[in-house]
Amino acid sequence: MPTGAPPLDLLQLQPGKMVRLHSMFPECSSFANFEIPSFGNRNALVPSVDSAYQLNPEATLAILAGFAFNRRVMIQGMHGTGKSTHIEQIAARLNWPCMRINLDGQITRMDLIGKDIISIEDGKQITKFQEGLIPWSLQRPIALILDEYDAGQPDVMFVIQRMLEREGRLTLLDQNRVIEPNPAFRIFATCNTVGMGNWNGLYQGTQLLNHGQMDRWDIVAALNYLEPQEEACIVLAKVPQLTKELVGSMVSLANLTRKGFESGDLSTLMSTRTLITWGENWRILKNLQLAFDLAFLNKCEMEEKSLVAEYYQRCF
Amino acid sequence: MQTETHDDFELQNHYGAIIRSLSGELSAEIRDWQLFYKATPFGLLPPHISLSNLNEIWADKRGILDGIALRLRYSEKILHQSLSPSGMTESFVFEMLEQIRVESVCPEELRGTKKNIQNQFIAWIQHYMGAGGTESSSGLLLMALFTTTWIRLNGKEVPQLLQDMLEATRAGLSEITGPLLKQLKANKFCQKEFSITSLILANIFSKLIENEYLNTPSIRSKRKFSVGSILQIEWQPQSKLHSEEIFPIEKLSTQEKRLELLKTLNNYSVFDRQYDVELEAKRTIRPAQLSIYQSELNQEIARRNIPWGKLTRIYKQIFSHAEPYTWLTTESEAEIDRRYLIRAATSPLQSPLYKLRTQTQLTQTKITLLIDCSGSMKEQRLNIAVWIDSLVRILEQAKIQTEVLGYSTVTWQGGKPFKEWRRSGQAPNPGRLNERAHWVFKDFKTTWRKSRPGISALLRPEIYTESIDGEAMLWAVDRLQKGANGKAFNKTLIIFSDGCPMDRATIQANGEDFLRDHFLNTIAWCEHQTDISLWGCGIGEELRTALKRRLSWEPDQNTSAEILFNWAAEFKKTLNHKILT
Numbered sequence: 001m002p003t004g005a006p007p008l009d010l011l012q013l014q015p016g017k018m019v020r021l022h023s024m025f026p027e028c029s030s031f032a033n034f035e036i037p038s039f040g041n042r043n044a045l046v047p048s049v050d051s052a053y054q055l056n057p058e059a060t061l062a063i064l065a066g067f068a069f070n071r072r073v074m075i076q077g078m079h080g081t082g083k084s085t086h087i088e089q090i091a092a093r094l095n096w097p098c099m100r101i102n103l104d105g106q107i108t109r110m111d112l113i114g115k116d117i118i119s120i121e122d123g124k125q126i127t128k129f130q131e132g133l134i135p136w137s138l139q140r141p142i143a144l145i146l147d148e149y150d151a152g153q154p155d156v157m158f159v160i161q162r163m164l165e166r167e168g169r170l171t172l173l174d175q176n177r178v179i180e181p182n183p184a185f186r187i188f189a190t191c192n193t194v195g196m197g198n199w200n201g202l203y204q205g206t207q208l209l210n211h212g213q214m215d216r217w218d219i220v221a222a223l224n225y226l227e228p229q230e231e232a233c234i235v236l237a238k239v240p241q242l243t244k245e246l247v248g249s250m251v252s253l254a255n256l257t258r259k260g261f262e263s264g265d266l267s268t269l270m271s272t273r274t275l276i277t278w279g280e281n282w283r284i285l286k287n288l289q290l291a292f293d294l295a296f297l298n299k300c301e302m303e304e305k306s307l308v309a310e311y312y313q314r315c316f
Numbered sequence: 317m318q319t320e321t322h323d324d325f326e327l328q329n330h331y332g333a334i335i336r337s338l339s340g341e342l343s344a345e346i347r348d349w350q351l352f353y354k355a356t357p358f359g360l361l362p363p364h365i366s367l368s369n370l371n372e373i374w375a376d377k378r379g380i381l382d383g384i385a386l387r388l389r390y391s392e393k394i395l396h397q398s399l400s401p402s403g404m405t406e407s408f409v410f411e412m413l414e415q416i417r418v419e420s421v422c423p424e425e426l427r428g429t430k431k432n433i434q435n436q437f438i439a440w441i442q443h444y445m446g447a448g449g450t451e452s453s454s455g456l457l458l459m460a461l462f463t464t465t466w467i468r469l470n471g472k473e474v475p476q477l478l479q480d481m482l483e484a485t486r487a488g489l490s491e492i493t494g495p496l497l498k499q500l501k502a503n504k505f506c507q508k509e510f511s512i513t514s515l516i517l518a519n520i521f522s523k524l525i526e527n528e529y530l531n532t533p534s535i536r537s538k539r540k541f542s543v544g545s546i547l548q549i550e551w552q553p554q555s556k557l558h559s560e561e562i563f564p565i566e567k568l569s570t571q572e573k574r575l576e577l578l579k580t581l582n583n584y585s586v587f588d589r590q591y592d593v594e595l596e597a598k599r600t601i602r603p604a605q606l607s608i609y610q611s612e613l614n615q616e617i618a619r620r621n622i623p624w625g626k627l628t629r630i631y632k633q634i635f636s637h638a639e640p641y642t643w644l645t646t647e648s649e650a651e652i653d654r655r656y657l658i659r660a661a662t663s664p665l666q667s668p669l670y671k672l673r674t675q676t677q678l679t680q681t682k683i684t685l686l687i688d689c690s691g692s693m694k695e696q697r698l699n700i701a702v703w704i705d706s707l708v709r710i711l712e713q714a715k716i717q718t719e720v721l722g723y724s725t726v727t728w729q730g731g732k733p734f735k736e737w738r739r740s741g742q743a744p745n746p747g748r749l750n751e752r753a754h755w756v757f758k759d760f761k762t763t764w765r766k767s768r769p770g771i772s773a774l775l776r777p778e779i780y781t782e783s784i785d786g787e788a789m790l791w792a793v794d795r796l797q798k799g800a801n802g803k804a805f806n807k808t809l810i811i812f813s814d815g816c817p818m819d820r821a822t823i824q825a826n827g828e829d830f831l832r833d834h835f836l837n838t839i840a841w842c843e844h845q846t847d848i849s850l851w852g853c854g855i856g857e858e859l860r861t862a863l864k865r866r867l868s869w870e871p872d873q874n875t876s877a878e879i880l881f882n883w884a885a886e887f888k889k890t891l892n893h894k895i896l897t
Contacts, residue, residue, distance in 0.1 A: 108654075110654075228425075245424075245425075248425040249427060252425040252426055256338065259336065259337040259338075259340050260336070260337040263336045263337070263342040264892040265333035265337065307330065307334070311334075312428075313378065314338065314426050314429045314432070315428055315429075
């Protein structure tokens, strides 16, 4: 187990409680009902519940299908749509221990699987194998979230190829060991692109994914920006000092930038995170326009500023 | 050369971007100051949001753009068109009421937009009244209807002066319109229900106006154009729009479009091809003369102080794309390669143990520059030659292959085919009559340096005669597609032209539209080729809207290299716009 992790005996933990979809997640009441296993007690690896977070019904259903029926779920969406948080919030409500790994271009096979390290035992220098995060979590009832899945090197991502199959075992070549996955182990991934690489220049550092691997993800859910009313609720919950009208205009402005981005007129857009930052900046600076300049406008290219200014005029 | 300047390009793009974002309709664009929606012209807009008002001092530009955006967002075009009446007054009233409806349903969050559209509506009414539009009773009648509806739907007042002027008419109408206006307000969120009521109103008002002029014979004769002549408003019912004739095939499916386009292209015929020529332009000029042209061109280019390095970088960036990341192994520095760990321990002085991640830029683009060598282009030939030569040089340095082609006719007035046609009894519709000349100034294989004499042949005034654009475009596309040798290239064709095809003999024998229609069909065919992107530069007003992608041409060119920078900006902006790529 990685050093520094809380001393938990997760190995013995199993989801002992069954909850019904409609009672636990009323957002999904329009879909067919099913039972989802959940844990009775919280522990240090369970994320805390954010009551302001608005769950998207379709994405929630996809993630819950992953939890209930051991499906491999990938969530794709633009930045700031709350993909990883979405999984965490569902795990929090199910008391499911959760672990996030941020993938990047430099993560190697050794980081994921494990490596030989030199340590001192009984005053002697010895070499021993230390398991990486993947074999460690595979043996425990953990929801493993591979964040920025498309930023990982495609060749490195093959180490998890086998794991993506249900009950897929992991062979540790370095140790001649085969690891059986824990029945409550779940794996999720989030990504900005669907394995197509950086086609619009927005997601620098993303990779083209191998399609054989994309194929192993059972459920690919898209998480788009929230409906204006839901988004306004989130911003209001985070910055309660704002008025409802003001938040309405802020959300419309964000939606204008999103449309502008979609048609290629803007090279950047406002995410929910930007909206919250804008609200928070306003709380500090007491000037909505200045707060907007600092939260978003200065991220735009020089020639796009006039267009963003027009958007601003439309909403205020 | 008729022009669309860079400022025009930028403004249209900017306005288009605002309309796209506000309406959420990504296909909306302003092409040659006309609104295009789903690649076809939108048709006439109600007078207060007409794009021609953008240059007027009294108008609120933002109000116009926002009005258009709301129209696209809240009004279903097909439903509107299917219900639209054919009568002049009826269709005008129907159109105006629909626009007033969409403006009134603007969401509260878009406070600025709401203000803009209201300002523009009031500004238009004031301007219209100021210009004497309400001096006629029908003008007064319609304005009273529009203002009353506007006040009802928006719950806002208009300035007192306007109210005073319209009050008497409004009061007179209240008996007829009262209940209908109530219905309009109740149904403002339902286009269909609203349209039913507005159709009734349109009919009532059309009859009122008709009765008004029944006993005035001089005006009765003009009744058909009552909206245009009496109201001083330019208006035509939708079905009579000329623009739809240019884009008839846009309504079909992709497959049908292709077949239709091929069929229309096959309708074109040629009387006699035996005198057609395809020549290397420099071979028709004496070497001594050619060197004079070349030195003239060199002097002119030197005068422009073109920053070659900077432009090369810009163009390279536009036309290249990044290859996926790859690892370079056996490097002498960078990250250690774990495959060589043992070697690193046993012989650490051996250097190639490292790996480096790299990403290279690939440019796989071929560009054909096709120049219209018709008589009207003669005056601009020095400018054209300068920019063609500079562009070819820059593109070559950016590793882009180029070809420069031109087209005209061998002679004026039809040449030999025309004489033969007359001798053979002047059968009707003989097809193209003149001797077509296709000029090759530079082909893909020749480098820029070696092709300079060829490009300077553009300065020879004798090659500028008449022009048959459609055939030339097909010829250029054929050369562009053939030269790829099976490799995946981005193929771009840029046509430099100043207007419609012109060959007097052919037009006299086949009708005014024969060459123009063929050229339009060829443009449409090219736009539907998946592997070709077609651009037009300096294309005349009449045909400009047919081309999706356009480059600007400045009428007063100073000595700087501004135009090359402008083109780069236009390439970049248009390529970013996803609808067009």
